[in-house]
Amino acid sequence: MRKIFFCCFLSAVLAFGLCQLLQADDEIPVGYQEAKPWGNQLLKVRRGKSYGLLRKSGEVVLNADYSRISDLNCYGKAILQKGSKYGVISADGEILVPADYKALYDFIPANQLPKDSQLAAYGNARVSLAEFSTLDTLLTDAKYLRFKKMSSEVDYIIDDHANIILKDVSDIVSLPVNGMMRWWMNYSTFCAYGYYNIDSQQKTTVSSTFGDNPQNLKGMTDFSHGDFIGDIAPVRGDSSFFFVNKNGEKVKEGYDVQCNATEDIWVFRKDGQCEIVNSQGEALFADKGYADLHFPPADGDQSLMAAKSNGKWGVVTMDGQQVLPFKYDDAELLTNGLVRVASSGLWGVADLKGKTLVPCAYMDIEVGGDVAANACWVEPSDSLYHIFLIKEQKQLPTGYVYIYPFKEGYAWAQPNDSLYLNRSQAGDERYGAVVGVDGRTYFSTPLRYEDYPLVLDFIHKNGDKPLGSLEGRRLYLYMTRNQRSYRFENIIPEEEWDY
Amino acid sequence: MTHMKPYIFLLFLFLSLGIYAQTEEIPYRRSSLYSILVNNTASEYSEVIKAAFLTMPLPEKYNDHDLSVKVIDTDGTPFGIREDKENRRFTNFLKKNHVASRLVSKWFLRNPETGECSLQQIQERGLYNASTFEREMAQRSARSEALLMDAGEDLIGNTYVLVNSIESADKSAGAKIAGALLGIAGAVTSIATSNSGFGNLGKFSADELEKFQKFKVRINTFLYQLVWDDEAAGLFYKEVYSDKPDVEKQKYFEEIRDKFQLKYIGKVESKAGKTDFSGLQDPMDMVRKACKRALDENVVDLAHRFEFFRPKMPLLSTAPLKADIGLKEGLTPQSRYEVLEVVTDENGRRSYKRVGVVRPKADAIWDNRYMSVEENAANATLGATTFEKVRGGDFFPGMLIREINE
Numbered sequence: 001m002r003k004i005f006f007c008c009f010l011s012a013v014l015a016f017g018l019c020q021l022l023q024a025d026d027e028i029p030v031g032y033q034e035a036k037p038w039g040n041q042l043l044k045v046r047r048g049k050s051y052g053l054l055r056k057s058g059e060v061v062l063n064a065d066y067s068r069i070s071d072l073n074c075y076g077k078a079i080l081q082k083g084s085k086y087g088v089i090s091a092d093g094e095i096l097v098p099a100d101y102k103a104l105y106d107f108i109p110a111n112q113l114p115k116d117s118q119l120a121a122y123g124n125a126r127v128s129l130a131e132f133s134t135l136d137t138l139l140t141d142a143k144y145l146r147f148k149k150m151s152s153e154v155d156y157i158i159d160d161h162a163n164i165i166l167k168d169v170s171d172i173v174s175l176p177v178n179g180m181m182r183w184w185m186n187y188s189t190f191c192a193y194g195y196y197n198i199d200s201q202q203k204t205t206v207s208s209t210f211g212d213n214p215q216n217l218k219g220m221t222d223f224s225h226g227d228f229i230g231d232i233a234p235v236r237g238d239s240s241f242f243f244v245n246k247n248g249e250k251v252k253e254g255y256d257v258q259c260n261a262t263e264d265i266w267v268f269r270k271d272g273q274c275e276i277v278n279s280q281g282e283a284l285f286a287d288k289g290y291a292d293l294h295f296p297p298a299d300g301d302q303s304l305m306a307a308k309s310n311g312k313w314g315v316v317t318m319d320g321q322q323v324l325p326f327k328y329d330d331a332e333l334l335t336n337g338l339v340r341v342a343s344s345g346l347w348g349v350a351d352l353k354g355k356t357l358v359p360c361a362y363m364d365i366e367v368g369g370d371v372a373a374n375a376c377w378v379e380p381s382d383s384l385y386h387i388f389l390i391k392e393q394k395q396l397p398t399g400y401v402y403i404y405p406f407k408e409g410y411a412w413a414q415p416n417d418s419l420y421l422n423r424s425q426a427g428d429e430r431y432g433a434v435v436g437v438d439g440r441t442y443f444s445t446p447l448r449y450e451d452y453p454l455v456l457d458f459i460h461k462n463g464d465k466p467l468g469s470l471e472g473r474r475l476y477l478y479m480t481r482n483q484r485s486y487r488f489e490n491i492i493p494e495e496e497w498d499y
Numbered sequence: 500m501t502h503m504k505p506y507i508f509l510l511f512l513f514l515s516l517g518i519y520a521q522t523e524e525i526p527y528r529r530s531s532l533y534s535i536l537v538n539n540t541a542s543e544y545s546e547v548i549k550a551a552f553l554t555m556p557l558p559e560k561y562n563d564h565d566l567s568v569k570v571i572d573t574d575g576t577p578f579g580i581r582e583d584k585e586n587r588r589f590t591n592f593l594k595k596n597h598v599a600s601r602l603v604s605k606w607f608l609r610n611p612e613t614g615e616c617s618l619q620q621i622q623e624r625g626l627y628n629a630s631t632f633e634r635e636m637a638q639r640s641a642r643s644e645a646l647l648m649d650a651g652e653d654l655i656g657n658t659y660v661l662v663n664s665i666e667s668a669d670k671s672a673g674a675k676i677a678g679a680l681l682g683i684a685g686a687v688t689s690i691a692t693s694n695s696g697f698g699n700l701g702k703f704s705a706d707e708l709e710k711f712q713k714f715k716v717r718i719n720t721f722l723y724q725l726v727w728d729d730e731a732a733g734l735f736y737k738e739v740y741s742d743k744p745d746v747e748k749q750k751y752f753e754e755i756r757d758k759f760q761l762k763y764i765g766k767v768e769s770k771a772g773k774t775d776f777s778g779l780q781d782p783m784d785m786v787r788k789a790c791k792r793a794l795d796e797n798v799v800d801l802a803h804r805f806e807f808f809r810p811k812m813p814l815l816s817t818a819p820l821k822a823d824i825g826l827k828e829g830l831t832p833q834s835r836y837e838v839l840e841v842v843t844d845e846n847g848r849r850s851y852k853r854v855g856v857v858r859p860k861a862d863a864i865w866d867n868r869y870m871s872v873e874e875n876a877a878n879a880t881l882g883a884t885t886f887e888k889v890r891g892g893d894f895f896p897g898m899l900i901r902e903i904n905e
Contacts, residue, residue: 469609475569482553485538485570487590497596498567499604499611 023243026275038070039091053093061093072351075141077160080106085154088142088160090165101168102408103127105146105155107137107175108279121191123223125174125182135240144176165198177227180246184224186217193224195233197246202254204248206235226266234266241268243277253280267293274307297332304352306331306339315339323381333365334367349376349390357390368405375437384416387439396439402430404449410459410479411438412452420446434459454479525813525897526626530657533558537589537664541575544667548716551664551787555869558798562624566601580773582663582718584803589662589721593761600756602725603658603735606655614749616740621650624879627847635847645846651732653849658725659808660761661798662810665790668717668771711782716789717771720797722808723761724768731759764808767800769793777874784870789872791869799829802902809838810853811899820857820886825853825865830884832861835905838891838898844865855891857900858883 017025028035029045036056038044042061050139060068068081069089076091079324080099087099097104097125103475108129110122117129122367128146138168143160146169157166157173163175173185173196181196206225206434210379217224223409224237232251233285242253255268255275264278265284271404274293280298286305294306294311304323307316315333324331330342337352348360349367358365365388377400378388384399401421402414414420414432423431423446431446434455443455458475459467467475475486486492537554538545549570557563572593579586583656593599603609607616622632627646635643725813739752774789802809810828815821824830836857839851863885871879 023566096566152672261661353876441776481567481569484552485569485572486568487548488571488573488588492596496568497611499609 024168027052032064039076041091044069044091044450053089062089062095066099067333070138073138073140075138077138077142086147087140096160097147097158097371103148105148106142107144107146109138112139112228113261119217120222120223121156121184121193121220122174123226125227127172127174129172139232143202146173151154166196166201169196174227178230180228180233182225184217184229187218191224192215195225195228195244195248202246206244206248214444216481216498221488229266230281232277232279232281234268234277243281245281252277267295271348285320288316294332300333300335301337304333306333313341324350324354338367340365340367358388359393366403366405366409368407375406377405377413387435387437398439400432400435402432404452405438408456409464410442410456411437412449415441430472440466442466443458443472443475444469445474445476451476451480501832511604512809512816516763524817525588527811527813527899528624528653529560529628529810530659530808530829531602531624531654532659532661532662533560533566534663535562535568536570537572537577537580537662539574539576539664539666540572540873541888542667547783547786548790551783551790555791555794558795560812560824561659564602564605566598566605568596570698576666576840577664581768583766584591586662586721586766590763591659593662593723594757597756597759599725599759599761600752601726602658602761603655603731603759604752605792606658607735607740609739609752612746612749613744613747614739614741614752615744616742618753621647621654625650625654638859642846644847645734645791645844647736651727651849656727657726658726658727658805659764660723662721662723663794663797664721665793666717666721669716711737711785712776714785714789715771715773716769716793718790718793718797719766720768720801721766722764722801724764724807725810726760726762740836757841764800764805767797767804769796769800771858775874775876779870779873788870794827795827795869799827803829806904809902811901814894814896814900815883817894817896820882820888820894822886823882823883824832824900825867825878826871827867827869828902830864832859832864835889835903836886836900837899837903838894840898851899853891854895855890856889856891856896856903856905857886857894858888 008029025293027045027284032045032047034046035043038053039190041055043056043251045052045054045064045362047064050064051066051069053062053069054060059475066082068079070079072091077096078089080087080089080095082099083098084102084184086097086101086104088093088097088104089095093134105128107126109126110118110124113127113129115315116190117288125138141160145158145160145166146155147158148155151222152334154167155169157169157176159438162306166173166181169183171185173184174182176198179198181198182193183196184193187329190204193207194203195446196203199461204375205367208326218235222236226233228246231245234255237253240253241255243251244256245251255270265279268277269291272291273286273288274290275286276293278284288307288309290307290309291311292308296302304315304322305318306313307326309326312326313328315324317330324339324341328341328343329345329349330340332340334340334349338357339350339352341348341350343360346360347362347365348356349358349365350356351411358376358378362378362380363383363387366385368376373391375387376390377385378395379385382399384401386399386402387396388394389396391405399416400413401416401457405411410433414430420431420433429448429450430461431448432452433441433447434443434446434452436442447455455476458479459465473495477496484496521840523692535555538549538552541550553569559567577586577588604611606620607618607622609616616834618632621627622629625646630644635646654879680780734755738755739748743750770812771793774792776785776788779785779788812822812824815823822836835856837853838855838857840854842850842852863881863882865884866876866878868876886900
């Protein structure tokens with residue numbers, strides 16, 4: 001009996017020791033069946049069917065009590081799941097939201113919702129809808145989340161440390177902006193919408209579409225109400241737009257259409273004239289009588305805007321000084337001190353001194369940021385893009401189907417040629433060529449736009465000389481060799497070989 | 500004093516020649532290589548190995564005869580990869596894709612669209628005087644034929660294909676560092692294409708860098724040689740070569756591609772040893788170094804086994820005897836190198852005549868292995884290996900040395 005006991009004991013010791021050795025070689029921490037890197041700092045380990053987190057040193061960060069720990073998203077956040085309850089954890093293992101909630105909902109950009117849920121009424125808001133819970137991987141930075149408590153059918157809004165910021169939410173809501181959240185309640189034939197004030201926890205209804213002109217959210221072709229810029233926000237009423245304050249009270253009204261908006265201002269038209277409404281609710285340019293306003297691009301001169309007065313467009317400064325006279329049918333500010341201008345329905349380009357750089361003779365014009373290139377693209381009546389040489393005031397004859405603006409004297413463009421068109425149709429990418437401002441083709445091998453910077457770099461290193469077709473093909477094959485691999489079973493097509 | 504002047508002049512002249520010999524790069528004929536990667540896509544390392552292969556420098560003692568197809572994917576370790584015999588799958592791939600004909604095309608810079616060919620590559624790699632070569636070719640004389648035969652034997656016939664199957668050799672480290680390696684795979688592609696270096700791939704913790712230190716590879720390299728005999732040369736020069744666009748010849752070549760062939764020579768396997776990564780912080784450098792060292796090792800092994808595959812390199816200087824080779828070429832104190840004088844006949848054909856034997860000095864073998872400087876290896880900065888004469892006559896810079904079995 002003693003011998004049997006001794007043998008069993010010895011076997012157990014040997015087996016344990018062997019396990020230790022094996023596990024030491026495999027470097028899976030003792031007590032776990034699996035270990036994988038999780039982010040840059042931690043290991044996700046599995047014990048049975050449960051998961052936890054360890055530091056590389058073996059220190060336990062999260063006990064293996066969770067049925068799932070999702071991958072980290074690009075914001076360094078992940079879902080924790082314990083049974084049917086959800087929470088949120090950060091990349092360093094900090095539990096941001098305990099796994100206590102029946103469901104978690106991200107605030108999803110409206111244009112990323114399923115197609116039939118993308119409504120004009122939401123504008124460009126990030127919204128949270130009760131039917132789209134976050135089950136797999138968090139989509140956002142989780143700064144705000146909507147959740148459903150276990151014993152309740154209403155939702156709450158929490159911040160990224162599980163602090164409740166809004167209770168009893170039963171509507172479609174948007175991400176908090178300036179302490180306010182938009183809400184919508186949709187019915188079959190009408191809808192209501194308004195704001196939650198997070199500070200006061202007050203819910204206000206600013207408009208509804210029942211009554212004389214009923215329509216539901218899906219029927220709207222424009223946004224319903226906007227986020228707050230400072231202390232005011234625009235609302236679309238039954239027949240006009242108006243502005244409300246954070247208590248839901250109207251402060252300005254009678255606007256018939258929205259012209260434009262930036263992060264700091266709204267532009268609305270009232271009685272045929274535009275007003276810029278800033279975050280303090282002040283109406284700027286009300287006395288100027290501008291019928292419309294266009295603002296410059298983000299990299300353009302922010303002290304200017306294009307304005308419409310008496311049916312004609314010009315350019316003015318933000319304090320109302322005229323820069324370009326009101327003589328155009330349309331005007332758009334570009335970068336580098338240029339303006340696209342239209343006359344009789346055709347476009348041209350002028351500078352801020354009023355000098356015509358490209359005559360108003362084209363259906364479209366594409367001006368790159370590289371004015372020194374002396375060239376832009378114009379689209380005459382043949383619906384193809386042609387190079388226009390500004391100093392020479394000359395349009396080149398070759399037309400292109402698809403183009404990118406000139407930069408550093410070159411542009412990627414798709415010639416109107418079956419070599420490029422057929423190649424583009426065969427796949428889901430466009431293939432083009434590299435064209436110089438002199439109209440010459442510098443690289444004629446069908447080229448994806450993605451590979452254009454590399455070819456451009458080679459052209460520069462080659463003394464800015466055009467490459468022959470064979471030379472170009474060989475270069476392209478060489479440059480893309482890491483993107484191309486083949487199978488033993490297949491015969492490689494001739495166009496994949498340089499010889 | 501007057502009678503001393505010629506001697507002073509000669510002394511000055513020899514000193515000048517010596518300085519010239521030590522400072523000028525001496526051109527020499529090299530064999531040509533086309534290197535392919537067989538990439539096991541089932542491996543966690545497939546992307547990083549592919550990136551390393553595409554960005555590591557070619558063996559310096561060989562001309563770059565690469566074609567545009569560099570990577571062949573497989574869904575696992577190729578069958579029979581570790582057996583010491585011809586791999587039929589590799590051979591069939593080379594054959595059905597007419598690789599031999601494409602290597603020939605590249606020698607003659609053949610334009611596949613027009614059929615136009617050029618002898619420029621041959622002239623450059625053969626170190627023929629450009630204007631003389633052009634004139635001789637235009638005259639189509641016995642001398643021009645001799646030059647082409649010379650080129651055929653010494654250049655075109657010394658064209659080789661290396662088919663390399665690269666696998667990770669350290670399974671125990673695999674799962675743990677795969678995540679880190681996969682994390683860089685997304686950036687690897689653009690880096691390989693742009694040749695702009697490693698780029699911003701984020702920081703790795705000390706633990707992860709330590710895990711890269713365990714990365715090891717095993718490479719099985721299969722060697723093929725281009726067959727360039729009288730039949731192949733005759734066929735090409737008579738029926739294919741044209742110095743102008745020629746539609747008929749262009750089409751005919753497409754029909755006879757399979758007449759040009761590769762011959763299987765042999766294979767070697769690297770030792771999957773540990774690579775010293777000291778001095779390296781960049782994980783991609785570590786992977787590249789491990790792959791390059793293993794591949795260089797295989798090239799050396801093949802050269803040991805197959806004499807015709809051994810490179811001939813010039814003596815850079817004669818006092819002392821120095822050559823631009825070292826540990827990368829497998830040099831040891833026991834290595835023996837024959838010294839060859841290049842003899843050119845009246846028609847321009849070259850031959851090589853042994854004039855002596857040298858051996859490396861044990862304490863002066865250059866460590867020219869890939870990234871040896873970064874690891875502060877001993878003798879990494881010598882720049883050349885110093886030799887001593889075993890036997891033979893006078894040696895002059897420009898003479899070639901080639902390893903022998905002795």
